[in-house]
Amino acid sequence: MADQPTNDWRTMLKRRLTVIAIVVFVWSCAIEGRLVVLQVFDRADLAARADRQQSSTFDVPAKRGDLVDRNGHLLAYSVDGDSVYAVPTELLDAGKDPVHVAATLCDALKDCTAEERKKLITRFSTRKPFAVVRKGANPDQVKRIADLQLEGIGFIKESRRFYPNRDLAAHILGYTGGDRGDGLAGVEATYDTLIKGKPGRISMQIDANRRAFGRIEQPPTAGDSLELTIDAELQHVVERELAVGVRENGAEGGSALVMDPWTGELLALANYPTFNPNVFSQFDEDARRNRAIQDLYEPGSTFKIVTASAALEQKVVKPDDQIDVTGGTIRFGSRVIHDTHNYGVLSFTDVIVKSSNVGAIKVGLRLGKERLGEYVRKFGFGRRTSPDFPGENNGIVWNPEKMNDSALASMSMGYQVGVTPLQMAAAASSIANGGDLLEPRIIRAVIRNGRRIPVPRKVVGRTVGKEIAAELTPIMEKVVTDGTGRAAQIGGYTVAGKTGTAAQLIKGRYSTSDYNASFVGFVPSRTPVFTIIVVIYAPHAKGHTGGVAAAPVFKRIAEVALRHHGVAPNINPEPPILVARHSQDAHETTVSASGGVPAVVKLPPAQSGTAAVYPDLVGLSARDALRTLGQLGVSTRMIGSGLVVNQQPPAGSPVDSAAAVTLQLQRRPAVRLASVTSE
């Protein structure tokens, strides 16, 4: 009898499957449990670690805005430069000698000072992760250091400010410095907030090899660029002539300004000595000081234009009124004030022309301290003139209530009043433009996101009426033609101006050897384009008066400025060219020319016998050229077809109605299209 088949194997299989299932279950639970731990409990920490490994966030500095002149020439610009750094911990761990490393780097830099070398040794000896070796190294230095392939030495890019014209307009532009490259002087400081922009932020995603593959970017906001009112070429001329003038006169220094009297825009502002803002720390405070706005000086006789304006407007005097200055002296107690000559009796005009102190004092006394004080304020003295120069000196003027006659006398002739060259130029400009006191400006426009936002002209007050300005202008012209300012004469142009000579106040006493010589004027006097002031501090070589030291500098600056701006002479100017036109009733008979066949067009003769010149017909079509020549009543011969490319007789030559004009015509050359097949 056969055995019954057994089912043991099924049971064993079941048991084994159960065990395997349990093992798999436990294994799955373990994995899932681990996943729960990783993804729930440790999630925050792991995500933060991943973020740190996979992303890199850093600030992106904004590019500092540009400074350009009124014609768009670059005056200040930022580019990235390399700075050299060291990792002292790495150097020390590699067993490098700090002294040797410092010496090697200094050899490569070539311009290390002993102090800098000592500082490097100290930095390399300290266990720190970062030390600056040189900020803003030039490309040659960077290359030499890179070639050394020193361990622990690296380079980082940093934005650096450059002034490509070196010392041009240095006092206007100022300079930047410090770790963040902030503006420290001049326009760079005044408008630092506008120019520097806002930094951005970049969060970059990086892989295990530190290669970036994505980014989230908040771009930096570039700083605003500023368009200055100055003309770089004129600025260069003013600086050059001022430097020559100061050196020729053996002076301590000088200032010169050129202003547009109708807008208040400063076309040039120069001081001597000057400095290079690229390396400003190498120059002392004296060279970096903007004398034209910071230094006060007693203007001397140039201030008589204020006294004269007040006197004329208040009808205290008229230009022809006679003023007795016999003796050439005037006394206030123990104080005696002299004229340079004994003039006798002068007209008021001649008081200004010959710069008689006694005459000016007598007029000032007639005016009185209240009225003179009022006009001094009206002309802008005693307060800042421009918001573009926060370091500007207010100036010093008398409080009229506290003035005595001696002080009034001094002020009438430009003493005991402290002014800046900028204030004096603004005052003279008000006479040039008919009485508007304008706010001097150095910023012409702000350029933001490609949009130009101009700065408007601002009138801060009125000094005198138009008629008084018109009355004073010929007096100032006479100063130049007949008076103390003859050295300022410019051939072909009328110049209105005033000289000034004032002793310097040194330790409470007026010097007998050091004077400030100045000349202020505007040219051409009847339709002024420029107001120019030149101040020479303590000239010694030639003479100390404004007429000798300052007026020639004014003349040289004005000559170049007038030529540079194409200002035509106003003395015996050349008349414009005027020619007669023939009657417009002339009819023309046109014959169209087919290519290569010359066509002659006969026209009725001109009815008027007045002469004319041939106009420029190049570029016109045949029809337009014929119409134009028909109006002149001339015959035309045409060769070719299309547009006029040549004409004989040429444009500008006198019309000869007996001769025909030959026009050569040509079609525009065909534009060659790019071939899609290779040849």
Next chain:
Amino acid sequence: MTGEAFEYEIKKDVRNNPIVREVDEERHREMWRSVSVGAFLVIAFLFSAWQRVELLSHGYKVEQMQKDRAVEAELARHLRLEIATLRSPSRIERVATRQLQMVAPAVEDAVVIERVIPASPPPRSIVARR
């Protein structure tokens, strides 16, 4: 027959050949449905993976191009600065006077051509075009 029993296992010759299993259409459809879903999921996953890889690849390229662009932009700035330096009025004057032996024009050498913009000329006259 003797008592010895022959144990033969007589295999019944079961011929199943003529028996044809009926095609289960429902099961077939279910199978193909599953295969389709599976294939779709695989393709979708592959596509998603390909997209991600492409995104990363493009990300690398874009970052490299951003770097290159930044380098070129900075180079352009350096060149603009160099141009401005070369155009400096003092440099131009130095080159003109020392190297090229040029001199500044005297006052009488310069002729100012005044650009005249007339109102309306009289009927029988014309201003020559320049």
